[in-house]
Amino acid sequence: MTVTWRSSASEALLDDAATVIPGGVNTCRRRSEPRRCFRRGAGAYLWDLEDRRYIDFHAAYGAVFLGHSHPAVTARVARAIEETVLFGVGVTEAEVALARKLVDHVPCADQVVVCNSGSEATYHAIRLARGATGRERIVKFQGCYNGFHDYVLRNVLSPAELVGGRDPQSKGMLEAAIDATSVCRFNDLDDVEATVARYPDEIAAIILEPIAHNAPGIMPRPGFLAGLRALCDREGIVLVFDEVITGFRHGLGGYQAIAGVTPDLTTLGKAIANGFPLAAVAGRRELMERFTTNEAGDVHFGGTYNGNAVAVEAGLATIELLEDGRVHEHVFALGERMRAGLAEIAARAGIAAYVGGYGSLFVLCFMDGPLERYEDVLRNDTALFLRYRRELVARGVFEMPESLGRSHIGASHTGDDVDRALEVAEVALAAALEAGARAA
Numbered sequence: 001m002t003v004t005w006r007s008s009a010s011e012a013l014l015d016d017a018a019t020v021i022p023g024g025v026n027t028c029r030r031r032s033e034p035r036r037c038f039r040r041g042a043g044a045y046l047w048d049l050e051d052r053r054y055i056d057f058h059a060a061y062g063a064v065f066l067g068h069s070h071p072a073v074t075a076r077v078a079r080a081i082e083e084t085v086l087f088g089v090g091v092t093e094a095e096v097a098l099a100r101k102l103v104d105h106v107p108c109a110d111q112v113v114v115c116n117s118g119s120e121a122t123y124h125a126i127r128l129a130r131g132a133t134g135r136e137r138i139v140k141f142q143g144c145y146n147g148f149h150d151y152v153l154r155n156v157l158s159p160a161e162l163v164g165g166r167d168p169q170s171k172g173m174l175e176a177a178i179d180a181t182s183v184c185r186f187n188d189l190d191d192v193e194a195t196v197a198r199y200p201d202e203i204a205a206i207i208l209e210p211i212a213h214n215a216p217g218i219m220p221r222p223g224f225l226a227g228l229r230a231l232c233d234r235e236g237i238v239l240v241f242d243e244v245i246t247g248f249r250h251g252l253g254g255y256q257a258i259a260g261v262t263p264d265l266t267t268l269g270k271a272i273a274n275g276f277p278l279a280a281v282a283g284r285r286e287l288m289e290r291f292t293t294n295e296a297g298d299v300h301f302g303g304t305y306n307g308n309a310v311a312v313e314a315g316l317a318t319i320e321l322l323e324d325g326r327v328h329e330h331v332f333a334l335g336e337r338m339r340a341g342l343a344e345i346a347a348r349a350g351i352a353a354y355v356g357g358y359g360s361l362f363v364l365c366f367m368d369g370p371l372e373r374y375e376d377v378l379r380n381d382t383a384l385f386l387r388y389r390r391e392l393v394a395r396g397v398f399e400m401p402e403s404l405g406r407s408h409i410g411a412s413h414t415g416d417d418v419d420r421a422l423e424v425a426e427v428a429l430a431a432a433l434e435a436g437a438r439a440a
């Protein structure tokens with residue numbers, strides 16, 4: 001079957017955009033091949049500029065969980081903004097209602113503050129940990145992404161020669177900030193212990209995605225999260241779970257509720273507001289009260305747009321729609337179906353493959369399992385992965401064509417969408433393998 005790779009309207013728009021926006025896009029990872037722009041989204045689907053329909057598993061990097069432009073969410077936002085957008089003083093009843101919901105649902109949350117992006121949330125959480133402990137060093141994990149700021153923007157998808165080494169992701173980062181962040185191996189408590197021993201009384205925080213979904217789905221080994229908890233308790237280190245992906249998507253209490261391990265602080269974002277810009281820092285009262293939102297606080301917390309009505313109402317509407325548990329039941333079941341189906345397809349194709357993911361997330365990696373350490377990721381056949389993703393896009397299944405990108409199921413996907421995606425996956429994989437064989 002011949003498929004259309006090109007979207008000439010998308011290409012023209014991106015080319016035009018590049019005259020006024022560097023590279024034509026407003027965040028670096030939106031540049032992808034094949035080049036696509038979308039005009040419209042509804043539920044599980046996107047329509048490109050030629051009005052071709054795609055089943056969307058990109059879901060704006062997982063921010064869209066209930067479906068594009070979910071009517072209950074958009075209607076609530078629209079109603080609210082007739083009278084409220086932003087006052088910039090005091091608090092609104094909606095902000096208090098949202099904070100109550102987060103405190104009720106998230107185990108570590110005695111108190112909560114909201115901001116606008118996951119990067120802001122991790123930035124504030126780390127500064128709070130530093131302020132509260134009087135220490136500077138932090139620990140992150142190879143393969144985890146915790147936001148774009150200098151404290152954490154290192155050692156994400158590192159190439160083999162830089163794994164665990166010094167791998168900042170950008171020019172312009174403060175050298176001191178890079179070096180104040182130690183990088184440990186996910187799932188390796190001994191490595192974390194050794195780092196803590198190397199810097200006695202210097203580590204303010206250990207921050208991690210409790211499931212390393214950016215890598216692209218390394219599950220914590222039994223005992224890993226609890227081991228970190230015990231280590232942090234022993235050493236007076238603030239444990240931060242970055243639940244920007246796992247929070248709300250895996251359950252209202254985040255992965256901490258599922259794992260039964262409660263961090264000191266947690267950062268939330270993405271699925272919390274179904275695509276609207278809402279994020280949060282939540283945690284233990286004695287830490288949270290250090291924020292200067294509190295009169296006696298000494299750790300700055302500010303932001304002109306924090307608590308704006310658009311974000312807050314979207315958050316409230318989203319959380320209310322998740323509260324009866326049916327969405328999570330639905331997406332977990334579809335996730336299982338998708339992962340099992342992909343494993344069967346790979347087995348029929350007779351190739352090395354590992355299907356990762358958890359709950360509503362899935363990723364087909366072209367390598368033998370297991371996926372337990374960042375080093376495992378390096379076995380993935382990146383060229384095949386990208387070819388496969390491009391073949392999917394060309395056939396109307398949108399999974400981001402970028403190395404090791406995870407894919408997302410949401411409330412509006414149906415069993416038929418998953419089955420259709422699996423049919424397409426089988427054809428796309430065959431086409432990708434054939435193209436690879438021709439190129440060899």
Ligand SMILES: Cc1ncc(COP(=O)(O)O)c(C=O)c1O
Nearest residue numbers: 117118119145146147209244245
């Ligand atoms: C685990 C995690 N933390 C933090 C962030 C940063 O969030 P944002 O892009 O909203 O700044 C991301 C974004 O992908 C993420 O995946």
